[in-house]
Amino acid sequence: xxxxxxxxxxxxxxxxxxxxxxxxxxxxxxxxxxxxxxxxxxxxxxxxxxxxxxxxxxxxxxxxxxxxxxxxxxxxxxxxxxxxxxxxxxxxxxxxxxxxxxxxxxxxxxxxxxxxxxxxxxxxxxxxxxxxxxxxxxxxxxxxxxxxxxxxxxxxxxxxxxxxxxxxxxxxxxxxxxxxxxxxxxxxxxxxxxxxxxxxxxxxxxxxxxxxxxxxxxxxxxxxxxxxxxxxxxxxxxxxxxxxxxxxxxxxxxxxxxxxxxxxxxxxxxxxxxxxxxxxxxxxxxxxxxxxxxxxxxxxxxxxxxxxxxxxxxxxxxxxxxxxxxxxxxxxxxxxxxxxxxxxxxxxxxxxxxxxxxxxxxxxxxxxxxxxxxxxxxxxxxxxxxxxxxxxxxxxxxxxxxxxxxxxxxxxxxxxxxxxxxxxxxxxxxxxxxxxxxxxxxxxxxxxxxxxxxxxxxxxxxxxxxxxxxxxxxxxxx
Numbered sequence: 001x002x003x004x005x006x007x008x009x010x011x012x013x014x015x016x017x018x019x020x021x022x023x024x025x026x027x028x029x030x031x032x033x034x035x036x037x038x039x040x041x042x043x044x045x046x047x048x049x050x051x052x053x054x055x056x057x058x059x060x061x062x063x064x065x066x067x068x069x070x071x072x073x074x075x076x077x078x079x080x081x082x083x084x085x086x087x088x089x090x091x092x093x094x095x096x097x098x099x100x101x102x103x104x105x106x107x108x109x110x111x112x113x114x115x116x117x118x119x120x121x122x123x124x125x126x127x128x129x130x131x132x133x134x135x136x137x138x139x140x141x142x143x144x145x146x147x148x149x150x151x152x153x154x155x156x157x158x159x160x161x162x163x164x165x166x167x168x169x170x171x172x173x174x175x176x177x178x179x180x181x182x183x184x185x186x187x188x189x190x191x192x193x194x195x196x197x198x199x200x201x202x203x204x205x206x207x208x209x210x211x212x213x214x215x216x217x218x219x220x221x222x223x224x225x226x227x228x229x230x231x232x233x234x235x236x237x238x239x240x241x242x243x244x245x246x247x248x249x250x251x252x253x254x255x256x257x258x259x260x261x262x263x264x265x266x267x268x269x270x271x272x273x274x275x276x277x278x279x280x281x282x283x284x285x286x287x288x289x290x291x292x293x294x295x296x297x298x299x300x301x302x303x304x305x306x307x308x309x310x311x312x313x314x315x316x317x318x319x320x321x322x323x324x325x326x327x328x329x330x331x332x333x334x335x336x337x338x339x340x341x342x343x344x345x346x347x348x349x350x351x352x353x354x355x356x357x358x359x360x361x362x363x364x365x366x367x368x369x370x371x372x373x374x375x376x377x378x379x380x381x382x383x384x385x386x387x388x389x390x391x392x393x394x395x396x397x398x399x400x401x402x403x404x405x406x407x408x409x410x411x412x413x414x415x416x417x418x419x420x421x422x423x424x425x426x427x428x429x430x431x432x433x434x435x436x437x438x439x440x441x442x443x444x445x446x447x448x449x450x451x452x453x454x455x456x457x458x459x460x461x462x463x464x465x466x467x468x469x470x471x472x473x474x475x476x477x478x
Contacts, residue, residue, distance in 0.1 A: 004031040004032045004033060004034070005031065005032055005070075006029045006030070006031055006032075007030050007031060007032050007034075007069070007070060007172060007173060007205050008029065008030040008053070008067070008068070008069055008173055008205070008207075009029050009030075009066070009067075009068045010026060010027055010028050010029070010053070010065070010066070010067050010068075011027045011065055011066040012025050012026075012027055012064070012065040012066065013025070013026040013027070013049065013052065013063075013064075013065035013066075013067065014026075014063070014064045014065055015045070015048055015049070015052055015057060015061050015062070015063050015229075016061065016062045016063075017058075017060055017061055017062070017277075018060070019278055019281060020277040020278050020280075020281065021229060021277055021280040021281050021283075022045055022048050022061075022229050022277045023045040023048055023049050023052070023229045024045075024228070024229040024230045024280065025065075025230055025231075026045070026049055026065075026224075026226070026229075026230070026231055027231070027308075028224050028231075028234065030173065030205050030206075030207060031205065032172075032203070032205055033203050033204070033205055034205050034206075034221050034222065035199075035205070035206045035208055035219060035220045035221045035222075036205075036206070036207050036208065036220065036221070036222050036223070036224060037208045037209075037210060037215075037216040037219075037220035037222070037223045037224070037237070038050065038207065038208070038209045038210070038224050038226060039210060039211065039213065039216055039223055039224070039225050039226065039252075040211065040225060040226035040227055041211065041227070041274055042211070043228075043274055043276075043277070044226040044227055044228065044229065044274070045226050045228075045229035045230075046209045046210075046211075046226055047095075047177050047178070047209055049209075049226070050175045050177050050207055050209050051092075051175075051177070052067070053067055053074070053090070053175055053207065054086060054090055054092055054175060055074065055085075055086075056092070063075060069085070069089065069090065069172075069173070087114060087117060087118050087169050087171065088118045088169055088171060089171055089172050089173065090171055090172070090173045090174075090175065091166035091167065091169070091171040091173070091174050091175070092166060092174075092175050092176075092177065093162055093163055093166045093174060093175070093176040093177065093179045093195065094162060094177055094179075095177050095178035095179060095181040095209075096181065096182075097150070097155075097158035097159050097161065097162040098150060098151075098155075098158055100162060101150040101158065101161065101162065102150070103149065103150060103151060104149075105149075106146065106147050106148060106149055107130075107134070107145065107146060107148060107149070107150060107153065107161050108127060108130045108131065108134070108145075108146025108147060109130075110165065111129075111130035111133055111134070111146070111161070111164060111165050111168060112126035112127050112129070112130040113126075114165050114168055114169065115129045115130065115168055115169065118169050119169065127146075129168065130146055130164075130168070131143050131146050133164040133165070133167070133168045134146055134160075134161065134164055136164065136167075136198065137160040137161070137163055137164045137194045137198070138160060138190070138194055139157055139160055139161070139164075145157075155182065155183055155187070156183055156187040156190065156191060159179060159180070159183065159187075159191050160191060160194055163179070163191070163194055163195050163198065167198045167199075167202065167204070170202045170204070171202075171204055172204060172205065173204060173205050173206070173207070174195075174199060174204050174205070174206045174207070175206070175207045175209075176195065176206055176207070176208045176209065177209045178209050178210055178211070179191060179192070179195065179208075180192060180210075180212075180215070188215075192215065192218075192219055196219060208220055213241065213252060213253065213256060214256075216237060216241070217237060217241055220237050221236070221237060222234065222235065222236055222237060222315075223235070223236075223237050223240050223241070225240070225246065225248065225249050225252070227248050227274065227287060227288055228274055228275055228277075228280055228283075228287035228288070229277065229280060230287065230305075230319070231308065231317070231319060232246045232248050232249065232288065232318070232319050232320065233245060233246040233248070233249045233316075233317065233318050233319070233320075234308075234315075234316070234317045235311075235314060235315050235316035235317060236314055236315065236316070239312075239314055239316050240316065241253065245311055245316070245318040245320065245323045246318050246319065246320045246323065247288065247292045247293065247294050247295075247320065247322065248270070248288050248292070251268070251270040252270070254268045255268050255269055255270065270291055271291055272290060272291040273291075274287075274291075275287055275290075283305070284302075284303055284304070284305070285300075285301055285302040285303050285304060285305060286301045286302070286304075286305060286306055286320070286321065287305075289301040289302050292322075294322045295322070298321065298322065300321045301321050301322070304321070306319040306320050306321050307319060309323060311323065347440045347441075348412055348438070348440050348447060348449055351438050351440075351449060352410065352449065355437075356409070356410070409451070409452055410449055410450065410451060410452060411434050411449075411450045411452060412447060412448075412449055412450075413447065413448055413450060433452060434450035434451060434452050435450060435451050436448045436449070436450050437449050437450065437451045
């Protein structure tokens with residue numbers, strides 16, 4: 001998808017009402033043929049963002065930023081040109097079909113009117129196009145059903161009808177605003193399948209608004225997670241849903257029911273509730289901070305709103321002051337919202353801070369071959385916690401590696417070090433030419449600090465020395 005031209009470009013989109021900040025600085029691109037999912041809790045600004053793209057925001061809204069469809073700026077355009085785009089180049093699939101369809105006109109007449117509004121067809125040909133559109137979305141006996149009224153359709157059939165209406169003129173971009181709301185799971189999957197097949201047949205791109213992460217995983221290429229009207233994480237679906245870097249994203253994933261039934265504990269949940277849009281007007285810090293387990297005691301989270309930071313090289317953006325801590329805290333565990341997986345690493349940080357003779361000149365290898373200078377005695381991203389982040393082995397990381405393991409002083413290792421990391425010559429040499437000096441945690445969270453090139457004979461500390469050290473530092477005895 002990355003090689004395709006950008007169809008829709010949104011930059012710093014803000015939607016405000018008197019004393020209310022509803023959408024705050026949303027930016028994203030949608031490429032030709034791509035599906036971008038907007039995800040978040042109710043009130044996150046998903047639907048308002050989507051409708052603003054169509055020029056359908058309430059007339060009391062104050063809108064700033066930029067929305068470009070190819071080379072055409074849409075924000076600030078008069079309503080008449082906007083109306084010319086709808087149905088022809090941009091189309092909406094609403095969440096409540098019954099509220100959209102006219103109760104006094106047949107479904108076929110309404111689809112025919114949609115065709116005639118942009119195609120200039122006569123009544124007979126428009127009627128035939130309407131029947132064909134109903135047939136394409138899987139409505140049986142389409143010619144007869146076209147003469148029925150909306151209340152004579154089931155919920156699933158009505159949703160198919162509005163999909164047919166949206167796609168009948170083959171738009172470039174479809175905005176689907178929770179298109180399966182109030183439908184049972186079987187019908188939801190059928191409706192999404194119909195939408196996907198029509199989109200693939202026409203080559204249309206789609207902005208999909210949903211709160212269902214399973215729908216995102218099955219039908220989207222990229223995802224944008226919104227919280228309190230602001231992006232917190234975006235990127236390729238497979239990366240964001242498997243390796244979240246924002247605590248809010250991790251919390252959403254942790255609260256999903258597992259594949260196997262769980263009877264011995266409750267599902268994790270994100271405590272509290274999102275702030276109201278009125279509270280966001282005077283917000284100074286991260287909107288998620290009052291609910292975030294990682295924000296406690298961190299002043300930056302409550303005083304400065306985080307800006308997007310690029311993670312890796314796959315278009316993965318994260319807005320979080322503590323993004324380097326999340327992988328150890330979440331790590332794909334369903335109990336992430338209550339577990340403190342960082343505890344062994346925090347203990348190791350304290351040990352290193354006390355024991356290294358010259359922190360400013362000490363180099364540490366951490367787990368997955370991330371080479372860093374030990375420059376601070378704290379546990380904070382950018383100051384110390386990044387020592388203990390299991391980095392992905394991508395080019396951005398490996399380029400920072402020195403030529404030889406002899407440049408290192410310590411290695412922090414765990415049983416879960418990736419095999420490809422162990423196979424790197426630098427990592428293998430560092431592990432082979434090192435001696436454990438302290439161990440923390442248990443099981444998969446057990447980690448150890450190893451001293452590079454420590455003398456294993458005369459002058460080396462004995463097991464008794466390290467056992468006494470463990471007793472006084474809280475580490476496990478060797």
